[in-house]
Amino acid sequence: MNHTLTRRTLLTVTALGAIALTACERKTPVTYHGIDLTGATYATDIRLSDPDGKERTLADFRGKAILIFFGFTQCPDVCPTALTRAAEVKRLLGPDGERLQTLFITVDPERDTPEVLKAYTAAFDPSFIGLYGDLERTAQTAKDFKVYYKKVPTGATYTMDHTSLSYVYDPQGKLRLALRHEQPAQDCAEDIRKLLKPA
DSSP, X not given: OHHHHHHHHHHHHHHHHHHHHHHHHSOOOOOOSSEEOTTOOSOOOOOXXXXXXXXXXXXXXXXXXXXXXXXXXXXSSHHHHHHHHHHHHHHHTGGGGGGEEEEEEESOTTTOOHHHHHHHHHTTOTTOEEEBOOHHHHHHHHHHTTOOEEEEEETTEEEEXXXXXXXXXXXXXXXXXXXXXXXXXXXXXXXXXXXXXXX
């Protein structure tokens, strides 16, 4: 009698243990402050030049999270704010900040020469890289990212209207997030830290 009860108890405990183990193995869904783009089928790569004339693709930065922002160096507000935030995010990540690469893609290649781009990005952080293409390549890259930009005349010169989202790739080169312009640096850092965690 006791032997039967012991066996039943053992089977029950084993079954409960298996259920508990299955529950533990289920991953808690990750939530982000930014817009979750996991599984996106667009913006799969870039092919643009850096200020030294070297062609860059996402594969060049494999192993790092990549933050991409489209803008132009004569932007009075949105671009400086976005790049200042990117520098702050890098700082907030601490040692992991070295695993974040910020890329600034110009939508104004007519004025943003390699020299101008290099000086502009370095003013925010020496590790930031400015990228450019000719007008056709710029238009195609923006289209690939679903980014809007438009030249707007202002008297004798012009300014540029453009999308203000920042795009973030995980260390495997997959598009994962869009960070809103109004999202604070602390929230951005929390999102990127999640992407840098081992899978």
